Amino acid sequence: MKKxxxxxxxSLLIFSxxxxxxKKENSNLLSIxxxxxxxxxxTIFNSALTEGKSYEWxxxxxxxxxxxxxxxxxxxxxxxxxxxxxxxVGLDSVWLQPVMVPHWVRGEKEVATYTTNGNQKNVPICAxxxxxxxxxxxxxxxxxxxxxxxxxxxxxxxxxxxIVFFNRPFDDTLINTFRAYGGCVDQRVRGAAICGEFGAxxxxxxxxxxxxxxxxxxxxxxxxxxxxxxxxxxxAISSKAANILSDDLKVNPNLKFYFKQSCKxxxxxxxxxxxxxxxxxxxxxxxFVVGGHLDSWDLGEGAHDDGTGxxxxxEVAYLFKKNNIKPKNTIRIVFFMNEENGTRGAKKYxxxxxxxxxxxxxxxxxxxxxxxxxxxxxxxxxVNTELLQSWKKLLSPYGLHDLDKGGSGADISPLKGENVxxxxxxxxxxxxxxYHHTSRDTFDKVNKRELVLGSASMASIVYLMDKYLYSxxxxxx
Amino acid sequence: MKKxxxxxxxSLLIFSxxxxxxKKENSNLLSIxxxxxxxxxxTIFNSALTEGKSYEWxxxxxxxxxxxxxxxxxxxxxxxxxxxxxxxVGLDSVWLQPVMVPHWVRGEKEVATYTTNGNQKNVPICAxxxxxxxxxxxxxxxxxxxxxxxxxxxxxxxxxxxIVFFNRPFDDTLINTFRAYGGCVDQRVRGAAICGEFGAxxxxxxxxxxxxxxxxxxxxxxxxxxxxxxxxxxxAISSKAANILSDDLKVNPNLKFYFKQSCKxxxxxxxxxxxxxxxxxxxxxxxFVVGGHLDSWDLGEGAHDDGTGxxxxxEVAYLFKKNNIKPKNTIRIVFFMNEENGTRGAKKYxxxxxxxxxxxxxxxxxxxxxxxxxxxxxxxxxVNTELLQSWKKLLSPYGLHDLDKGGSGADISPLKGENVxxxxxxxxxxxxxxYHHTSRDTFDKVNKRELVLGSASMASIVYLMDKYLYSxxxxxx
Numbered sequence: 001m002k003k004x005x006x007x008x009x010x011s012l013l014i015f016s017x018x019x020x021x022x023k024k025e026n027s028n029l030l031s032i033x034x035x036x037x038x039x040x041x042x043t044i045f046n047s048a049l050t051e052g053k054s055y056e057w058x059x060x061x062x063x064x065x066x067x068x069x070x071x072x073x074x075x076x077x078x079x080x081x082x083x084x085x086x087x088x089v090g091l092d093s094v095w096l097q098p099v100m101v102p103h104w105v106r107g108e109k110e111v112a113t114y115t116t117n118g119n120q121k122n123v124p125i126c127a128x129x130x131x132x133x134x135x136x137x138x139x140x141x142x143x144x145x146x147x148x149x150x151x152x153x154x155x156x157x158x159x160x161x162x163i164v165f166f167n168r169p170f171d172d173t174l175i176n177t178f179r180a181y182g183g184c185v186d187q188r189v190r191g192a193a194i195c196g197e198f199g200a201x202x203x204x205x206x207x208x209x210x211x212x213x214x215x216x217x218x219x220x221x222x223x224x225x226x227x228x229x230x231x232x233x234x235x236a237i238s239s240k241a242a243n244i245l246s247d248d249l250k251v252n253p254n255l256k257f258y259f260k261q262s263c264k265x266x267x268x269x270x271x272x273x274x275x276x277x278x279x280x281x282x283x284x285x286x287x288f289v290v291g292g293h294l295d296s297w298d299l300g301e302g303a304h305d306d307g308t309g310x311x312x313x314x315e316v317a318y319l320f321k322k323n324n325i326k327p328k329n330t331i332r333i334v335f336f337m338n339e340e341n342g343t344r345g346a347k348k349y350x351x352x353x354x355x356x357x358x359x360x361x362x363x364x365x366x367x368x369x370x371x372x373x374x375x376x377x378x379x380x381x382x383v384n385t386e387l388l389q390s391w392k393k394l395l396s397p398y399g400l401h402d403l404d405k406g407g408s409g410a411d412i413s414p415l416k417g418e419n420v421x422x423x424x425x426x427x428x429x430x431x432x433x434x435y436h437h438t439s440r441d442t443f444d445k446v447n448k449r450e451l452v453l454g455s456a457s458m459a460s461i462v463y464l465m466d467k468y469l470y471s472x473x474x475x476x477x
Numbered sequence: 478m479k480k481x482x483x484x485x486x487x488s489l490l491i492f493s494x495x496x497x498x499x500k501k502e503n504s505n506l507l508s509i510x511x512x513x514x515x516x517x518x519x520t521i522f523n524s525a526l527t528e529g530k531s532y533e534w535x536x537x538x539x540x541x542x543x544x545x546x547x548x549x550x551x552x553x554x555x556x557x558x559x560x561x562x563x564x565x566v567g568l569d570s571v572w573l574q575p576v577m578v579p580h581w582v583r584g585e586k587e588v589a590t591y592t593t594n595g596n597q598k599n600v601p602i603c604a605x606x607x608x609x610x611x612x613x614x615x616x617x618x619x620x621x622x623x624x625x626x627x628x629x630x631x632x633x634x635x636x637x638x639x640i641v642f643f644n645r646p647f648d649d650t651l652i653n654t655f656r657a658y659g660g661c662v663d664q665r666v667r668g669a670a671i672c673g674e675f676g677a678x679x680x681x682x683x684x685x686x687x688x689x690x691x692x693x694x695x696x697x698x699x700x701x702x703x704x705x706x707x708x709x710x711x712x713a714i715s716s717k718a719a720n721i722l723s724d725d726l727k728v729n730p731n732l733k734f735y736f737k738q739s740c741k742x743x744x745x746x747x748x749x750x751x752x753x754x755x756x757x758x759x760x761x762x763x764x765f766v767v768g769g770h771l772d773s774w775d776l777g778e779g780a781h782d783d784g785t786g787x788x789x790x791x792e793v794a795y796l797f798k799k800n801n802i803k804p805k806n807t808i809r810i811v812f813f814m815n816e817e818n819g820t821r822g823a824k825k826y827x828x829x830x831x832x833x834x835x836x837x838x839x840x841x842x843x844x845x846x847x848x849x850x851x852x853x854x855x856x857x858x859x860v861n862t863e864l865l866q867s868w869k870k871l872l873s874p875y876g877l878h879d880l881d882k883g884g885s886g887a888d889i890s891p892l893k894g895e896n897v898x899x900x901x902x903x904x905x906x907x908x909x910x911x912y913h914h915t916s917r918d919t920f921d922k923v924n925k926r927e928l929v930l931g932s933a934s935m936a937s938i939v940y941l942m943d944k945y946l947y948s949x950x951x952x953x954x
Contacts, residue, residue, distance in 0.1 A: 046650040173523040175875060175930075210926060372849065372905045374876065398652060399851065399905075401878040428849045428876075428905065430926045449687060449907045453652075 037394055037467075041460045044319050045398060048456035053318060054311035055448040057085060058370075061310065062301035062443040069129075069298040070338040071103030071269035078294050082274035082310070082335045089318050091276035091333065099348040101338040103269040104129055106298055107262030110235060111138070112204075114257045116248045123245070124238040125204065126216040126299060127261040128188060129341045130223070134233045138260030139163065139202045145249055149186055152194050160199035163257050165249075166191045167206045167242050170433070177429040178368065181208055181436075185219070192234035193224040202259065203234040206242040208433060214238045215438040218297050220341040235259055273345045274335040278317055278327060286329040287353075289363035290316050290462060293339030293411055300441030304432060307443075308370025308451055310335050312425070315455035316364075316462055327466045329361060336411040339367065343410050350414035362421035362465055364458060365409030369435075371427040372450045373457040375402025379413070380421040384469060388423070391464050400457055402426055421469055425458055514871055514944075518937045521796050522875060525933035530795060531788035532925040534562060535847075538787065539778035539920040546606075546775040547815040548580030548746035555771050559751035559787070559812045566795050568753035568810065576825040578815040580746040581606055583775055584739030587712060588615070589681075591734045593725045600722070601715040602681065603693040603776060604738040605665060606818045607700070611710045615737030616640065616679045622726055626663055629671050637676035640734050642726075643668045644683045644719050647910070654906040655845065658685055658913075662696070669711035670701040679736065680711040683719040685910060691715045692915040695774050697818040712736055750822045751812040755794055755804060763806040764830075766840035767793050767939060770816030770888055777918030781909060784920075785847030785928055787812050789902070792932035793841075793939055804943045806838060813888040816844065820887050827891035839898035839942055841935060842886030846912075848904040849927045850934040852879025856890070857898040861946060865900070868941050877934055879903055898946055902935055 065081055068074040079096065086094040112123035127133075144159055146152045147168040152159070166187035170180035185208055192203040207217035216236045223231050237245070248255060274294060280286060292309020296302020317333050319325075337345035353360055364376075375395070378385050389403045407413065408422035416422060427450070435441040542558055545551040556573065563571040589600035604610075621636055623629045624645040629636070643664035647657035662685055669680040684694035693713045700708050714722070725732060751771060757763060769786020773779020794810050796802075814822035830837055841853075852872070855862050866880045884890065885899035893899060904927070912918040 045652070049649045172526045172926075175522070177926075372907050396878070399878075401873070401876075430849050430930070431924050434924070447908050447911070449649075449654075453907070 034394070037464065040325070040463060041394055043323055044459045044463065045453070045456040047319055047323055048315065048452040048459070049449070051322065052315060052452035052455060054315040054451055054455050057311040057314065058303065058307050058446060058451065059443055061307050062303050066301050067298040068294065068296050068302055069104070070101040070271060070295045070341060071266065072298070075271060075295055075337070079272045079274055079337070082294055085314065086274065086276035086333065089314060090321060091317055092279045094276035096272040097275055097348060097352060098270060098272055099337055099344050100268040101271045101344045102130070102342045103266040104341060105264060105266060107133065107264065110259065110261040112235070112237065112257070112259035114255050116252045116255045121244070123241045124214050124216050125235045125259060126218045127263040128205070128218060128221040128234045128236060130221055130265060131192065131234045131261070131263055132231045133262045133264055134202065134260050138258055139233060140256050140258045141201045142254060143245070143249060143257045145246055149190055149194055152191065155198070157198055159195055162200055163202045163204060164191065164195040164200045165204050165245065167246055169206060169239070170208070170210045172210055177210055177433050180210065181433060184208055188219050188236065189221055190224070192221055192232055193226050196223065196226050196230040196232040200232055202232050204257070204259065205234065205236050207236045207239050208436065209239055211434045212239050212243065214240050215440055217437040218299055219437045233261060235261060271337045273337050273349055275332060276317070277330050277332040278320060280328050280330040281326045282328040284330045286359050286361045287332050288329050288361055288462065288466060289332050289334055289412055289415065290458065291334035291336055291363070291411055292366045293337070293345070294335040295338050295340050297340055297437045299437065299439045300435070301443055303441050303443050303446050304369040304435050305437065305441055306339065306367045308446060308454065309366035312366045312370070312451065312455040312458055315452070316459045319455065319459040325463060329466050331462065331466065339411055346411040346414050353415065360415050360420055362423070362469060363408065363412035363415055364423045364425065364462060365412045366425040366454065366458060367409045367411065368425065368429065369427055369432040370446045370451045370454055371429070371431060373399050373453050374428050375400045375426050376461060377404060377406035377408065377424040377426050379406065379408045379416065379423070381418060384421045387468065388421070394464070395460065398453065398457060398460070421465065423461060425454065427454055511871070514941065517802070517940060518871055520800055521936045521940065522930070522933040524796055524800055525792065525929040525936070526926070528799065529792060529929035529932060531792040531928055531932050534788040534791065535780065535784050535923060535928065536920055538784050539780050543778050544775040545771065545773050545779055546581070547578040547748060547772045547818060548743065549775070552748060552772055552814070556749045556751055556814070559771055562791065563751065563753035563810065566791060567798060568794055569756045571753040573749040574752055574825060574829060575747060575749055576814055576821050577745040578748045578821045579819045580743040581818060582741060582743060584610065584741065587736065587738040589712070589714065589734070589736035591732050593729045593732045598721070600718045601691050601693050602712040602736055603695045604740040605682070605695060605698040605711050605713060607698050607742060608669065608711045608738070608740055609708045610739045610741055611679065611737050615735055616710060617733050617735045618678045619731060620722070620726060620734045622723060626667055626671055629668065632675070634675055636672055639677055640679045640681060641668065641672040641677045642681050642722065644723055646683060646716070647685070647687045649687055654687055654910050657687060658910060661685055665696050665713065666698050667701070669698055669709055670703050673700065673703050673707040673709040677709055679709050681734070681736065682711065682713050684713045684716050685913065686716055688911045689716050689720065691717055692917055694914040695776055696914045710738055712738060748814045750814050750826055752809060753794070754807050754809040755797060757806040757808070758803045759805040761807045763836050763838045764809050765806050765838055765939065765943060766809050766811055766889055766892065767935065768811035768813055768840070768888055769843045770814070770822070771812040772815050772817055774817055774914050776914065776916045777912070778920055780918050780920050780923050781846040781912050782914065782918055783816065783844045785923060785931065786843035789843045789847070789928065789932040789935055792929070793936045796932065796936040802940060806943050808939065808943065816888055823888040823891050830892065837892050837897055839900070839946060840885065840889035840892055841900045841902065841939060842889045843902040843931065843935060844886045844888070845902065845906065846904055846909040847923045847928045847931055848906070848908055850876050850930050851905050852877045852903050853938055854881060854883035854885065854901040854903050856883065856885045856893065856900070858895060861898045864945065865898070871941070872937065875930065875934060875937070898942065900938060902931065904931055
């Protein structure tokens with residue numbers, strides 16, 4: 001109450017009487033708008049929580065299609081699944097965008113072992129995406145443990161004939177586990193390129209997780225510009241095995257580590273982005289993209305990464321249609337192909353958008369798992385960032401408090417531009433790296449309420465962005 | 478930027494120069510306090526995330542003690558476990574508070590079945606706490622389905638000789654699942670007392686959960702003042718079975734439901750609250766209680782309910798000691814006995830506090846599961862409520878945004894008083910009723926990071942409350 005009394009005399013001093021009346025009227029208008037928005041958002045959430053379909057869609061995708069790495073028969077099955085489902089939901093139009101994608105295959109299950117103090121230890125490993133195979137007989141070599149790319153580089157030729165073991169763990173003190181991932185993943189992506197240069201025989205990398213367990217985490221790697229004859233095999237080992245190996249190396253620095261994998265990269269394969277849209281009522285030429293990625297790693301079922309993003313994105317359209325929300329702009333749902341190892345789908349989508357002179361006004365990506373909602377990360381100019389942040393009171397009743405500036409996602413970021421507002425959905429991150437890129441990323445790890453609350457959160461921000469973001473005179477609530 | 482420019486000239490106009498300088502100095506002072514607090518809270522979180530013990534304590538409690546219903550040998554084992562652990566953590570003093578507790582035992586596994594359209598269906602059920610047994614031959618009767626206590630009462634004598642089936646589901650549109658629980662649990666607690674009055678042969682109640690699954694949820698019930706000869710057996714049936722039974726009753730309203738249970742209430746048994754404390758440095762006579770409940774239902778391992786609250790409460794003390802935080806007031810950790818069916822431990826604790834003329838200034842309870850932190854619920858006078866809410870900026874970096882007025886918890890609420898500030902820890906509620914009071918409430922459902930983030934959240938608010946709440950001139954940040 002104090003604040004209001006405090007401000008009124010000031011405005012009387014500064015502003016003209018007319019200006020003040022105008023302000024008051026505007027504020028009344030805003031209250032009505034706010035009330036309408038609050039009611040509509042509540043309707044969206046109620047509908048998601050009682051009639052949501054995403055959980056059953058996800059069950060179907062994970063159980064009947066399963067893991068779906070780019071170029072695989074499962075990825076093709078997923079494309080057909082997605083096209084069929086978009087049509088069932090009744091989008092105004094649905095089509096496929098052809099795109100050539102990398103085609104890497106894992107081959108036989110990897111094997112790793114070493115003997116120390118007379119004990120043979122079997123090590124849970126998995127090849128990293130794009131890694132070459134070991135020779136048929138595998139690789140057997142002494143191990144040098146390092147904690148960073150810099151430390152590896154400094155070894156230079158000392159690593160010749162050795163296996164380099166990258167073992168920098170996640171920083172557990174970072175509350176957002178994606179930041180911990182960002183602080184470690186260079187080891188997985190670039191480790192083999194650096195060590196291949198200096199003649200190492202192979203690279204093993206500690207799995208990207210906070211958890212100490214027996215599950216190796218795969219993920220993409222790159223040899224960069226390294227000539228093909230210097231490409232060396234690289235694999236992830238489980239976090240628990242990494243700790244044990246590190247301890248064993250302290251006692252027995254000369255132990256020899258053995259691993260064998262038969263993965264290979266085949267010629268690029270044809271695939272598709274799956275696209276569907278609800279045509280805008282007023283400015284259909286303005287397009288707002290909502291999406292996730294349809295491909296996944298092969299070890300699990302691609303549930304949290306990114307089956308949840310796929311089904312939530314489609315549920316945004318489902319909730320709009322179910323509740324008769326007619327968007328001003330065109331809302332386009334995209335199931336991007338090949339986010340995991342190449343982002344070819346994202347590049348193709350952006351390329352076609354430019355080619356077809358499409359006007360993309362914004363986008364929302366869900367690729368951070370299907371856990372309980374926390375908010376959104378905003379990649380936009382400062383005016384639009386502030387506008388989105390002004391919706392906090394409408395969103396916070398649903399646990400959506402985080403509305404910070406930050407990246408959106410790998411699939412929509414090629415659409416970035418001064419007047420394009422990109423947003424990343426940000427659920428709670430604590431459990432995500434327990435499952436990410438492992439055999440544990442399965443349907444049973446997804447909670448139905450958390451999933452549909454995510455769909456509703458996404459639909460709500462799309463509703464607000466569609467309504468306010470590109471009006472002639474953006475209204476701050 | 479605009480806002481700042483707007484306010485500065487106004488303060489120059491209104492306030493005297495002195496006042497303005499004073500304000501500025503005060504704001505500098507606050508900044509320093511704020512910085513210290515922010516640093517100390519960060520230290521608490523870092524310590525919990527890297528050196529926290531609660532996860533291993535919980536493993537020990539759930540796996541080596543297990544479910545521990547009041548009066549059981551396991552509850553006694555839990556008391557010994559708690560006393561030993563408090564001493565190991567190095568609390569200044571540790572003791573047991575004797576308390577007599579109810580002693581209800583489940584007996585043999587319950588059985589329920591019915592036949593419809595020639596199909597025999599086995600129904601997952603469990604007796605409710607304090608229910609009487611069925612006769613040895615079980616109960617076989619026709620079923621009347623109702624949705625509320627009022628609907629049951631209106632049936633009156635029509636329910637004579639029948640089984641009454643309470644089947645009002647959770648309201649899925651409530652974002653906080655505890656509110657949905659609060660809207661349904663009267664069926665479980667009072668259903669049998671009402672139907673016993675009118676001569677029903679038994680009561681079955683839909684399990685208290687949002688989830689549709691095969692796990693019956695036990696929980697306490699009461700016959701109230703009903704004379705003993707009118708006590709009828711009552712059990713929970715799984716939510717999925719409730720849906721199927723409801724459908725079957727529509728087709729075949731005369732189907733007969735059979736159930737058998739052999740539970741009974743034995744004479745009260747001796748037990749204990751486990752208490753330990755860190756003596757306050759300045760005002761040791763002021764006591765701040767931190768606790769959860771040590772007893773649990775017998776079906777699972779009492780992991781989320783309330784093993785997590787127990788280990789988090791002790792971890793508050795552990796984090797204070799580990800980081801050399803010396804509280805002004807005495808911080809007392811209490812493992813309350815018998816929250817689930819009687820709250821005798823809570824009553825005894827409050828009774829002794831009065832008897833011993835102890836000065837309780839506040840308390841914090843953790844009994845809402847071990848999921849990712851969301852905030853605290855505040856039961857205090859308006860001045861202290863506002864003070865706690867003013868710490869939002871210190872707590873929000875850790876996902877602690879919810880600081881609303883509300884209840885604290887069943888075990889500390891008997892300490893309520895005008896100048897006693899009670900707080901309930903509020904983690905995310907979405908998954909809680911998937912496990913609550915079922916065989917699924919086991920260690921594997923608890924995530925280590927979510928658990929220790931809870932400990933750190935609790936330690937942080939205890940740190941702030943100890944520092945600011947009862948100082949002579951409370952400082953708002």
